[in-house]
Every structure is written in structure tokens, then in C-alpha cells.
Amino acid sequence: MLSSFPWLTTIGLIPLVGALVVMLLPGRGASRLVALVTSLITLAVAVLATMQFQPGAAEQFQLVERVPWIPQWGVSYALGVDGMALAMILMAAILVPICLLAAWNDVPEGGRREKAYFAWMLVLETMMVGVFASIDVFLFYVFFEAMLLPVYFLIGSYGGAGRTRAAIKFLLFSLAGGLIMLVAVIAVFFVGPRGPEGYLIGNLTNLTMAPMTENLLFLGFFIAFAVKAPMWPVHTWLPEAATEARPATAVLLVGVLDKVGTYGMIRFCLQMFPNASQWATPVIIVLALISILYGAAAAIGSRDMMRLIAYTSVSHFGFIVLGIFALTSVSQAGSILYMVNHGFSTAALFLIAGMLVARGGSKYVGDYGGWQRVTPVLAGSFLVAGLSGLAMPGMGSFVSEFLVMMGTFQRYPVAAVISSVGIILAAVYVLVLYKRVFTGPQPGTMVxxxxxxxxxxxxxxxxxxxxxxxxxxxxxxxRRRRLDVLDLDGREKLVVAPLIALFLVLGCYPKPVLDVINPAVEKTLQYVGVADPAPAVGAANGSTK
Structure with missing residues (x-):
């Protein structure tokens, strides 16, 4: 459905203009406020665009914008959203102002350094909107690679002591995956339909190609998405990047950017290469299970809080990929909902842990203990966020994880049973972390x-x-030094409160989100050519139907 107003371009353009204004501001200290106001305007426009979306429409994409760009190559500036893309854009639009507010004191006030910090975050928002809204494969690749630049500078210029190594490792892994995908993108031009809109995703479905060709093209896209996701064994850039980045940067990196990997698996791998997707499914299921168990085990063994949270995301992304390639409507709906819930719960964990580190001066778990006695609101907020991370009933992550496992059980019961071990390990790493950091004698006591x-x-x-x-x-x-610290202040409570409210609301009433994403799931499975397994119903005589 073509839109009479360029909603998606507007959503992406506002933060880019805001970034330019921030860099040109003549005064001191205004960049933070301008960036925050810009992100709130972006969120408001994203909400207005959502109101134009019709979940039951026959078209796959809505709010479509199409303008020829490089017609000789079949490239067009084409944007559009289905329920999945809309959910990702809304999640990004919600998280950016929260992250900007959380990053209020990350950089000393005034000067070009502060301006650049907040400008890069706004530029990153533009890239995130572009990558989720692109329905032209070449345009998607442009945004996919362009995202690397703001993230590289946010980590490399504003991160911790190991920021240079972490930024370079992130860049090298991402570029390697991106270059492999570029080869596949170029090859798609030759196997797809020629014409001024040859790269439109709608024109690249149901293509006839040799099985070997389809398998190789699938791998070209999948490897890039697996690096971005991140999946084991190409995940090693994430713990370093998340540990050295500022908490707000880590949230956008893990909470939003990494979703591009799992989003791409659904949008491009399944839709463009359905036969190859089924061919690769058994191996991908195994890799997803390893990611679940390895990420959880590595989190249990981590002494650095930020690294621990990063490893939990490796485990969570394993669940998401498992649900995607279980190829059932329930598991895929759960995976998309999982992407949304993971974004909010992980954001809360990273940001609250960052508030704790700012007070305690250390990222190491062993340097803490008894903090619930001096910062009860911070401790309570961390506990609620942790319970969401371990998929406690009543939290949004519980609904999504339950759907993933239930849908996976329909087709791969053994894989579903093995993945359940990850739930037990999640309880261990969250509750043990809370016990070590927040319980025990009051800080300052000699143990x-x-x-x-x-x-x-x-x-x-x-x-x-x-x-x-x-x-x-x-x-x-x-020895623990005596501490005279304050609990969460008003700004920090304003950061945490909407995140907790979001995953509580999504845990109690996920229906509006599921109503939006379910049609996208149905269309994806139609492209792949699979149907949900028929349930086995026991008859009175013991037979099944």
C-alpha cells in the first residue's frame, strides 16, 4: 500500500537533521537537550505512522515509498513495513530517548566531544530506521554497513580502557560478514529479474535457481546475519564491545542493532531462499542450541557485570534463532516478540548495571555486596529487570520464550527439551548475580x-x-571501602520506569503486538512453503489422527 505521506523517510530524517543541529549549536550544554527533544519528536512521528498501519491488510508491506535510485542496477529507494519491521522501528524509537536520558552525564558538558557523542547516537537512530524499513535488498545492505560507523565511534571514542581493541574487533567482524553478504547481493542481481526495481524484495521471491546456487546465496546472507545476531561461534566481538561501550551504547548495540541479524534471517534468508532455508535448518538448530547453553554457561562464569549481561544475550539470541528456524507460526511469532521483549529487558539490565558501576566504580561482581541496604530502589529495579531476563511469568520475556519453546516442540521436540536447560541456567546467572551484588552485609563492612x-x-x-x-x-x-552513595535520582528513575512498565505490560497483555506481527509470520511461512505440524490427537482406542 503506497503511502500519501513519506512516514518512514520522515522518521529516519528527523534524527539525522537533529544530529546536524547538535553539531552546529554555538552554546555549551544544549546538545543533550536538543538530542533528547529530537528523539522524542521521532518517537511521536513513529507512533503516528503506526496509527496508519492496518494489521489485516492484504499487502505484505504498508507505508510504501518507492523512488528509482540506480535503475541500471535495479536499485531503488524503497521503504515499507510489515508488522515485524514496524515493531523493530517502534522499539528503536522508544529506546533512543531512554538511552539519551541515561547518557546525560556520560561526557563532560560542553565542547565538540559532547556534541559528537549525542550526534552519533542520533545518526545511529537514522540507520536503524533505514535498515528495518528497507524493502530493496541493495538499500538494506547500504544501511546495514552504514550502521557500523556511528557504533565504531561511540565505542572507540567514548568507551572504557579497552575501547580501541573492542571497536576494531567489532568493525572487523562486521565488515567480514558484510563483505560476504555483498558478494551474495551482487550475485542476486544476476539470478533475479532484470529491471529498474529488480532488487525489491517482492521481486526476489519464488525465483527459480539451481539448488547449489540457492544454498550458496543463502549462506552469504546467513553468515552476515549470524555475525550480527550474534550466534556461536561468531559471537566473540560482542562481550568485548558491550563491556567497553558506555551502557547507553551497549543498549543500542545489543537491544536494537543485533536484532538486524535475526530480522534479516526472517526477511531475506527465509523469503528469498526458502529451499536453502529448509536445507540448512538442522545445522542452524544445533548452532542455536549451542548458543543457548554456551551463552548461559559463560554468563555464570563471568565476573564482569557488563560481560555477563552480554553473554546472556548470546543465549537469548539462540532462543530467537531456534524459533525462527523451527518454522512454525507459534515459534516465529514468539521469536519476533522475543526480539522486542529482549530489547527492553536487556536495556534495563545494562542501564541499571551502569548506574551501579557509576556509584561503585567497578564492573566486577566481587567488589560489591549488600547494596540493597544503601540503594534499595536500584536493587529492586535490578531484580525486576533480572526476573524479566530469566523469563519470569508475568514478564514479557516469559510469553515470548514460552511461544518459542511451544512452537519448537511442535516440530523439533528434542531441541525444545534441550533448550529448556537454558531456562534453568538463566535462573542461576540472574539470581546468583543479584545475591552477590545486592545481598549480604552493608558495604564498608569487613568480611x-x-x-x-x-x-x-x-x-x-x-x-x-x-x-x-x-x-x-x-x-x-x-575489605570493602565505606560508601556514602545515593539511591536512584529523578532522572535515573525516569530512565528505568518506562522500561519496567513496558515488559510488565507486554507480559500481561501481549495481544496488540501479536496481532501486528502474526500476519507477517503467516506470509513468511507461505513463502517458505511450510505449514504447522498437525496436532496428534489421541483417540479412545489409542490411535492418533
Missing amino acids: LEVDGVVSHTDDLEEAHQLESAQGDSGAHAA
Whole structure:
């Protein structure tokens, strides 16, 4: 359905114009406010565009815009959304102002450094809208690669001590995957229909090609998306990037950008190469299960909070990919809903952990303990976000994870059972993390361990005397400096509150989102040419139908 107003171009153009205004501001300290207002305007326009969307429409894409770009190559500036793309754009539009508010004090006020920081975040929003709205394969690739630039500078210029290595590793992995996909994109031109709109996704479905050709093209796209997702074993860039990035950058990286990988698997791998998708499914299911279990196990063993949260996302993306390639309507709807819920719950975890690190001065779990006594609101917020991360009933992630597992069980019951181990491991890494960081004696207390007996004291002299008397015979005092910290302030509560509200609402009433994404799922499965397995119904005589 062609739109009379260019809604999608407008949504993408507003933050780009805002970024330019931020860089040209003559004063000091105004860049943060201008960036925040720009992102809120973008969100408002995205909501208005959503109101124009009709979930029951016959067309696959709505709000369509098409303008010839490079007609000799079949490239056009073509934008459009189905329910899945619309959900991704809305998620990005919601998360960007939250991240900007969370990043309020990340960079010292004034100067070009502050302006560039907030301008890059707005540029990144433009790229995210473009990549989800593109319905021309070549245009999608342009946005897919262009996203790397703002992320590289946000990590490399504003991250932690290891930011340079993390930024370069992110860039190299992403470029390698992107170059492989570029070869496939070029090859699509020769196997697809020639014409000024030859790269439109609608013109690249139901193509007739040799099985080997289709398999190779599928792999070209899938490898790039697996790197972006990230899936095991091409995930290793993520823990470093998320650990060294600012929390707000980590949210946009893991909460939104990584969804481009799983989004691309549905939009391009399944729709353009249906036979190859079924051919590769058994291997991809195995890789998804390894991602689930490996990511969870690595999270349990992590001492760095940010790295731990990053590894949980590797596990969560394993669930998403599992649901995509289980090829049932229930599992795919669960996967798309999982992408949305994961964006909000992981955003809460990263941002709240960042608030904790800003107070405690360390990312290491062992440097904390007892913080619920001094920051009860922060501790409670982290607990709720953690419960969402482990898919507690009542949270949005529970609904999506349940749908993924139920839909997977319809076709691959063994894989569904194995994936359930990831749920148990999720409870371990979330609850153990909370216990180590927030429970125990109040920060500042000396924790004494003598011959296996643990006690606590506030008397530093007593601890020193005990250590001196025991020598190497088994006495140990773990010192925690005394802290005089404040709980979440008004700005931080404004950051956390909408995220918690979102995954609580989606946990109690996901129907509006499912109503939007279900038609997209049905069309995808039609392109692949698969139907849901017929349920086995036990008859009175023990037979099945």
C-alpha cells in the first residue's frame, strides 16, 4: 500500500537533521537537550505512522515509498513495513530517548566531544530506521554497513580502557560478514529479474535457481546475519564491545542493532531462499542450541557485570534463532516478540548495571555486596529487570520464550527439551548475580574468614590484628571501602520506569503486538512453503489422527 505521506523517510530524517543541529549549536550544554527533544519528536512521528498501519491488510508491506535510485542496477529507494519491521522501528524509537536520558552525564558538558557523542547516537537512530524499513535488498545492505560507523565511534571514542581493541574487533567482524553478504547481493542481481526495481524484495521471491546456487546465496546472507545476531561461534566481538561501550551504547548495540541479524534471517534468508532455508535448518538448530547453553554457561562464569549481561544475550539470541528456524507460526511469532521483549529487558539490565558501576566504580561482581541496604530502589529495579531476563511469568520475556519453546516442540521436540536447560541456567546467572551484588552485609563492612568461619565487623583495627595474628594460616579479610552513595535520582528513575512498565505490560497483555506481527509470520511461512505440524490427537482406542 503506497503511502500519501513519506512516514518512514520522515522518521529516519528527523534524527539525522537533529544530529546536524547538535553539531552546529554555538552554546555549551544544549546538545543533550536538543538530542533528547529530537528523539522524542521521532518517537511521536513513529507512533503516528503506526496509527496508519492496518494489521489485516492484504499487502505484505504498508507505508510504501518507492523512488528509482540506480535503475541500471535495479536499485531503488524503497521503504515499507510489515508488522515485524514496524515493531523493530517502534522499539528503536522508544529506546533512543531512554538511552539519551541515561547518557546525560556520560561526557563532560560542553565542547565538540559532547556534541559528537549525542550526534552519533542520533545518526545511529537514522540507520536503524533505514535498515528495518528497507524493502530493496541493495538499500538494506547500504544501511546495514552504514550502521557500523556511528557504533565504531561511540565505542572507540567514548568507551572504557579497552575501547580501541573492542571497536576494531567489532568493525572487523562486521565488515567480514558484510563483505560476504555483498558478494551474495551482487550475485542476486544476476539470478533475479532484470529491471529498474529488480532488487525489491517482492521481486526476489519464488525465483527459480539451481539448488547449489540457492544454498550458496543463502549462506552469504546467513553468515552476515549470524555475525550480527550474534550466534556461536561468531559471537566473540560482542562481550568485548558491550563491556567497553558506555551502557547507553551497549543498549543500542545489543537491544536494537543485533536484532538486524535475526530480522534479516526472517526477511531475506527465509523469503528469498526458502529451499536453502529448509536445507540448512538442522545445522542452524544445533548452532542455536549451542548458543543457548554456551551463552548461559559463560554468563555464570563471568565476573564482569557488563560481560555477563552480554553473554546472556548470546543465549537469548539462540532462543530467537531456534524459533525462527523451527518454522512454525507459534515459534516465529514468539521469536519476533522475543526480539522486542529482549530489547527492553536487556536495556534495563545494562542501564541499571551502569548506574551501579557509576556509584561503585567497578564492573566486577566481587567488589560489591549488600547494596540493597544503601540503594534499595536500584536493587529492586535490578531484580525486576533480572526476573524479566530469566523469563519470569508475568514478564514479557516469559510469553515470548514460552511461544518459542511451544512452537519448537511442535516440530523439533528434542531441541525444545534441550533448550529448556537454558531456562534453568538463566535462573542461576540472574539470581546468583543479584545475591552477590545486592545481598549480604552493608558495604564498608569487613568480611572476615578464619579457617572457613565467616564473620563481619566494622572495626578495621580488629581485622588487621586478626590477619597479623593468623599470618598465612587461613585468615582472610576482604575489605570493602565505606560508601556514602545515593539511591536512584529523578532522572535515573525516569530512565528505568518506562522500561519496567513496558515488559510488565507486554507480559500481561501481549495481544496488540501479536496481532501486528502474526500476519507477517503467516506470509513468511507461505513463502517458505511450510505449514504447522498437525496436532496428534489421541483417540479412545489409542490411535492418533
